[in-house]
Amino acid sequence: MTRRGVLSVLAVSAMCLMLASGPAMAQQKVIKIGALYPLTGNLAATGLDCKRGADLAVEIINGKFDLNLPLAKGEGIPNLGGAKIEIVYADTKGDPKNGLAEAERLITQEKVVALIGAYQSSVTKTGSQAAERLKVPFVCSDSSSPTLTERDFKYFFRVSPHDGTMARNQFEFLKELETKLGKKVKTVALVYENTEFGANVAKMQQQYAKEFGFDVVADIAYPANASDVTSEVGKIMAAKPDVVMHAAYITDAILFTKTFKEMNTVPQGFLTMAGYIESDYLPTVKADGNFFTVRSTFALDLAKKKPMVGQVADLYMKKYNIPMGENTARSFSAPFVLADAFNRAKSTDPEAVVKALLETNIPGDQIINAWKGIQFDPKSHQNIHASAMLVQILDQAYYTVWPFDAASRDLVWPFPAWKDRK
Amino acid sequence: MEQLAQQLVNGILIGLVYSLLAIGLTLIWGVMNVLNFAHGEFLMIGMFISYWLYSLAGIDPLLSIPLNAVALFLFGMFIYRFVISKVMKGPALAQLVVTFGISIFLANFAALIWTPNFRSIEHTLLSGTWDISGVKLSIPKFVTSIGSVLTSLGVFWFLRNTRIGKAILAVEMDREAAVIMGINTERINSLSFGIGSALVGVAGALLATNYYIYPFVGGSFSLVCFCIVALGGFGSIEGAFIAGILVGVVQTLGGYIFDPAYKLAIVFAMYLITVWIRPQGLRGL
Secondary structure, three states: OOHHHHHHHHHHHHHHHHHHHHHHHHHOOEEEEEEEEOOOOOOHHHHHHHHHHHHHHHHHHHOOOOOOOOOOOOOOEHHHOOEEEEEEEEEOOOOHHHHHHHHHHHHHOOOOOEEEEOOOHHHHHHHHHHHHHOOOOEEEOOOOOHHHHOOOOOOEEEOOOOHHHHHHHHHHHHHHHHHHHOOOOOEEEEEEEOOHHHHHHHHHHHHHHHHHOOEEEEEEEEOOOOOOOHHHHHHHHHHOOOEEEEEEOHHHHHHHHHHHHHOOOOOOEEEEEEHHHOOOHHHHHHHHHOOOEEEEOOOHHHHHOOHHHHHHHHHHHHHHOOOOOHHHHHHHHHHHHHHHHHHHHOOOOHHHHHHHHHOOOEEHHHOOOOOOEEOEOOOOOEEOOOOOEEEEEEOOEEEEEEOHHHOOOOOOOOOOOHHHOO | OHHHHHHHHHHHHHHHHHHHHHHHHHHHHHHHOOOOOOHHHHHHHHHHHHHHHHHHHOOOOOOOHHHHHHHHHHHHHHHHHHHHHHHOOOOHHHHHHHHHHHHHHHHHHHHHHHOOOOEOOOOOOOOOEEEEOOEEEEHHHHHHHHHHHHHHHHHHHHHHHOHHHHHHHHHHHOHHHHHHOOOOHHHHHHHHHHHHHHHHHHHHHHHHOOOOEOOOOHHHHHHHHHHHHHHHOOOOHHHHHHHHHHHHHHHHHHHHHOOHHHHHHHHHHHHHHHHHHOOOOOOOO
């Protein structure tokens, strides 16, 4: 091709590009949301799950989907001229220091108008401090430490239930075990990793154990991400509890499961949190995960009562080729809450968004969780409808077993002895 | 009482694994005064090699031990030739920082190509537990620790009875004298780095039988390993062996008797007290 030929091709393609993007650029404002997640380090797999959930939510908001979710049916944010949401991710490496620094960077340099994240409560704590200081809304749908919403921050909102609620739910379950199924539980052992998450879970469990009349026979804090947990399991076994309550992230959940099996720990039941419902837990421990009971805000079997859950789960499966799980379901909700607030506020101005967030009223049929809806408490900014359910691992899948009237399969209780299992 | 015996057994089992890991680290330090911060990531690579051999070719991790040792030996030599030997000429800080850089690179590169997901090997040749009058002995962990002992003994024998081994010890004792005696120290450096890495490769295969595998698994072991190397005396192979068992036992028994929350604190307190009384470590010169 001659030089002139090349030039004319270039000129024509440049004109085409301008024609194509010109009008689109004029009407398509982009709203940037910052997301803090542990994308590398110990919790990298978890961070990836969270990212997938948020990405799918944004895809649904920005595109046209026939789903009964806020803003799913139209493209983008209608009251802002169809503006699209874009998530700017920042890697916290699971460290509170980075949570703070990355939140500041996202706000001051990336100019995000709101933040979501950060999975670990300790990181959310520092990240939201930065957001509060810089006056930018932070909508959290995955961290569960109660203290996060006890600070009465103006810009911090939490969609998901906190551990106070979930600890209460665990003891309600234990009470109902006796009243409805006639299975008597008297003593519990608390085992927890010693960061913001685990330590606060234990505090709430201590409180509710007293209130509901259970004896705490062991209170065992341990350093997270250890290479060996036999002394922890030894302590649990020496206390001979009826029920073991374990608050752990994924690495510890896997190691404890292996050690429980190896040392033949068989209480009446295990009530666990977080790590036991990570998407990597079952593929790693396989059948050894059976019969553990986990607190959850989501389960695939919700689709039986809410077909929309099934539709979203199918979309997820199609996009990532793995089943949707608890972490994804959590991070999935924050972008909708924010998009809904932007739309009602007709603005991304922080004050207007906070005002709109306070007026949030998303009905239960427009969320994928089992709650009555999303409405924030005017003072603490905690979603007043958020609650937990219990799922049990049966045949290497999670099934809702409590509340009993929402159960899709019957609870297996007591925990079958390891040696009797195939 | 039964639980105490159980904890002691568990402590020895994990301690022997620590020993094997620490011997590789201390060997590298002893010969060339380089602290390999990427040691944990070498372990991770060893575990992944076993994992892929198992899941793609159906080779049991125990059978992959020799392959692992060779692969990590070559990998260690490669890293030495193309990275470490370059910075050996630079300031000491550069040597410290470069292995740190390798560690971050390897972990994140592994996360990129293999995803950060967790994996584990099911149905190995080894599974189950023995019950010896109430004390549970996990068969995979038992075999792992036996493997650690045999490998450690092999290293002792090799260093004392072969020409290369003696040359390594000579360089460790006095590099300049070794040069005068006609030992090619550059070659010894790269061999030691290779052997140190091969040991961690063996540990990786052994651990793969009973541990989860993911790109950041090295972090759980490396801090403890550095403590063991220092406790045993930098460069002392026997010291690392003894200190590894000691740390394993103190960690599990201490955690059980006092409080698991303090088990690492107890280990490091023991370390601090030891270096206070014996700054050169248990068996250091």
